[in-house]
Amino acid sequence: MLYSSYFIPTVKETPSDAEIVSHQLMLRAGMIRKLAAGIYTYLPMGLRSIRKFENIVREEMNRAGAIELLMPSVQPAELWQESGRWNFYGKELLRFKDRKDGEFCMGPTHEEVITDMVRREIKSYRQMPINFYQIQTKFRDEIRPRFGLMRGREFIMKDAYSFDVDSSAADASYERMYNAYVRIFDRCGLNFRAVEADSGTIGGSFSHEFMVLADSGEDAIASCDSCRYAANVEKAESRPTQPGAAKEMLPLEKVSTPAMKTIADVAAFLNILADRTIKTLVYSSGSGDFAMALLRGDHELNEIKLKNCLGWDEIEMATEEAIMRITGSPIGFLGPLGLKEQVPVIADLAVEGMANVVMGANEKDMHFINANLGRDFPVERFADIRTVVAGDACPRCDGGKLEMWRGIEVGHVFKLGTKYSTSLNATYLDADGKEQVIFMGCYGIGIGRTVAAAIEQNHDENGIIFPLPLAPFHCSVVALNAKDAGVMAAAKEIYLKLEQQGVETLFDDRDERPGVKFKDNDLIGIPLRIVVGSKGLAEGKVEVKIRKTGEVLPLPVEEAITKIRQLVDATLVPCNT
RNA sequence: CGGGGAGUAGCGCAGUCUGGUAGCGCGCGAGUUUUGGGAACUCGAUGUCGCAGGUUCGAAUCCUGUCUCCCCGACCA
Numbered sequence: 049m050l051y052s053s054y055f056i057p058t059v060k061e062t063p064s065d066a067e068i069v070s071h072q073l074m075l076r077a078g079m080i081r082k083l084a085a086g087i088y089t090y091l092p093m094g095l096r097s098i099r100k101f102e103n104i105v106r107e108e109m110n111r112a113g114a115i116e117l118l119m120p121s122v123q124p125a126e127l128w129q130e131s132g133r134w135n136f137y138g139k140e141l142l143r144f145k146d147r148k149d150g151e152f153c154m155g156p157t158h159e160e161v162i163t164d165m166v167r168r169e170i171k172s173y174r175q176m177p178i179n180f181y182q183i184q185t186k187f188r189d190e191i192r193p194r195f196g197l198m199r200g201r202e203f204i205m206k207d208a209y210s211f212d213v214d215s216s217a218a219d220a221s222y223e224r225m226y227n228a229y230v231r232i233f234d235r236c237g238l239n240f241r242a243v244e245a246d247s248g249t250i251g252g253s254f255s256h257e258f259m260v261l262a263d264s265g266e267d268a269i270a271s272c273d274s275c276r277y278a279a280n281v282e283k284a285e286s287r288p289t290q291p292g293a294a295k296e297m298l299p300l301e302k303v304s305t306p307a308m309k310t311i312a313d314v315a316a317f318l319n320i321l322a323d324r325t326i327k328t329l330v331y332s333s334g335s336g337d338f339a340m341a342l343l344r345g346d347h348e349l350n351e352i353k354l355k356n357c358l359g360w361d362e363i364e365m366a367t368e369e370a371i372m373r374i375t376g377s378p379i380g381f382l383g384p385l386g387l388k389e390q391v392p393v394i395a396d397l398a399v400e401g402m403a404n405v406v407m408g409a410n411e412k413d414m415h416f417i418n419a420n421l422g423r424d425f426p427v428e429r430f431a432d433i434r435t436v437v438a439g440d441a442c443p444r445c446d447g448g449k450l451e452m453w454r455g456i457e458v459g460h461v462f463k464l465g466t467k468y469s470t471s472l473n474a475t476y477l478d479a480d481g482k483e484q485v486i487f488m489g490c491y492g493i494g495i496g497r498t499v500a501a502a503i504e505q506n507h508d509e510n511g512i513i514f515p516l517p518l519a520p521f522h523c524s525v526v527a528l529n530a531k532d533a534g535v536m537a538a539a540k541e542i543y544l545k546l547e548q549q550g551v552e553t554l555f556d557d558r559d560e561r562p563g564v565k566f567k568d569n570d571l572i573g574i575p576l577r578i579v580v581g582s583k584g585l586a587e588g589k590v591e592v593k594i595r596k597t598g599e600v601l602p603l604p605v606e607e608a609i610t611k612i613r614q615l616v617d618a619t620l621v622p623c624n625t
Numbered sequence: 626c627g628g629g630g631a632g633u634a635g636c637g638c639a640g641u642c643u644g645g646u647a648g649c650g651c652g653c654g655a656g657u658u659u660u661g662g663g664a665a666c667u668c669g670a671u672g673u674c675g676c677a678g679g680u681u682c683g684a685a686u687c688c689u690g691u692c693u694c695c696c697c698g699a700c701c702a
Binding site: 057059060061062063064065066067082084085191192194309310311327328329330348349351364365368371378379380381382408435510528529530531532560561562563564565566567568570579581583 | 626631635636637638650651652659660661662663664693694695696697699700701702
């Protein structure tokens with residue numbers, strides 16, 4: 049490709065509305081332009097990277113036996129009503145009407161459409177296992193789109209759906225996809241972790257997220273420093289602490305703690321550490337149910353764990369009025385003792401071993417000291433409801449400690465079970481001619497987000513440093529002086545030879561000063577570069593420069609081409625497992 | 626949804642408090658000189674000052690409404 053006849057609108061200044069590096073660099077490198085909040089045009093360079101990644105995904109999906117198809121973005125309301133998600137999905141689902149007043153939505157995901165197709169076409173156990181995938185544009189009307197392609201409203205996603213005769217066959221499909229995902233992100237040269245995740249509202253029995261590690265990631269993940277355990281903090285389990293030796297119970301006492309509304313205030317006021325206090329929280333299901341949660345004072349509640357533990361669909365903090373009704377106390381002095389209204393009391397596992405604790409007295413400006421579980425207050429049940437922190441003991445191995453990371457969720461695999469096949473009545477006939485419900489799995493990869501995550505993980509002060517498999521071009525050839533016919537002829541020859549050998553090459557033939565060309569080439573992140581200048585040429589040499597390391601190799605022309613060829617081949621061979 | 630901020634040339638911004646007919650840098654076009662890390666000089670083009678009302682002799686500037694965009698929060702008891 050000739051730079052001069054291509055379209056790479058780079059910009060020097062960082063656009064003011066871009067917050068994170070990948071967004072800034074994608075704009076500056078001329079990869080994307082914003083049309084509206086969370087809606088982007090992929091310019092040629094951006095599209096090239098996206099296509100590169102799509103093709104890796106496609107190759108690995110095909111290798112894993114998935115079959116490509118393409119479903120519509122516009123979907124009829126009827127299907128969503130049938131699955132029950134038309135009402136459940138909320139404002140993220142962009143709805144509209146056609147000229148005949150028929151209701152439609154932009155597809156945020158395709159469980160309904162694929163299940164509809166499958167229930168019509170898959171009738172026999174002999175047609176399974178089968179797995180369909182597509183690479184397609186989704187629309188989710190996000191509350192707050194941000195960070196460029198990282199959280200857009202319109203975005204490209206690879207989604208796959210597996211269909212199996214039973215649960216164990218579905219497990220095998222899940223594992224095949226999991227392994228394919230590992231290969232995909234490995235091939236892109238990304239530093240990632242597969243972590244256990246909460247299956248959330250999509251439902252299903254278990255799921256894993258694929259997280260690219262980056263400080264700008266929106267998710268927190270915990271991983272063990274000695275075993276393979278890794279999980280999203282939403283899901284990460286805490287290890288039950290061994291109860292210490294039973295302590296002598298001191299007499300319960302009510303003390304005045306004027307205006308001490310937070311754990312930190314109370315602990316400081318009473319001159320104790322926060323881990324001697326109990327934090328009391330009241331939660332609402334949003335539909336009339338309430339529950340009280342008890343935590344060690346220095347711990348944080350994990351709302352998702354509590355929600356799952358209570359079996360609620362939604363969870364939110366109770367309003368001040370509801371709290372007043374249930375406890376008779378304003379916020380800041382809550383405790384499990386002496387409730388005005390009985391609600392379930394769930395205590396975190398760490399509360400179990402505590403003795404002589406400080407907790408709210410359900411009375412303004414008053415706390416109890418030396419409160420003891422069992423003697424002074426009952427607990428309905430104990431459960432793991434706190435958020436893990438760095439240094440916590442690993443739940444899976446002895447001696448391991450949890451480390452915390454930030455991650456960008458680029459892929460998610462779910463074992464769905466029969467949730468959608470039941471609501472949409474997707475069944476088959478087994479070998480005995482008996483009707484059975486199909487078992488499903490679903491598997492997503494954010495295409496644009498992965499490219500953005502790759503940039504987030506691979507850049508320097510000069511711009512993007514693309515991993516070669518995702519780079520828009522493998523190599524650039526920079527002719528230093530466009531007016532020097534000798535230089536131009538030599539550069540062009542190198543460019544043509546590289547192209548001939550299958551190296552995707554951008555020939556920077558522009559009549560620009562060398563500085564401009566170097567800056568642009570750095571910014572757009574082409575991994576390899578050959579610089580052709582009159583001085584070097586006089587000695588029969590050109591320079592091979594490696595973007596990532598900054599390494600410069602002066603080589604004779606033919607050797608330079610061979611070198612580039614070798615570097616490209618070495619990086620592009622699919623990993624073998 | 627709540628809170629904060631911003632819409633002025635393609636991009637980044639000043640001008641708004643104190644109303645007087647729109648400016649800077651980059652970019653863009655022409656020319657000359659330059660040519661190994663975002664060149665210098667000369668000349669030039671480019672604006673419904675987000676939109677709609679209102680106040681005024683006069684509005685980018687004041688008032689009202691509206692749209693759009695960005696950030697933060699939904700981590701507390």
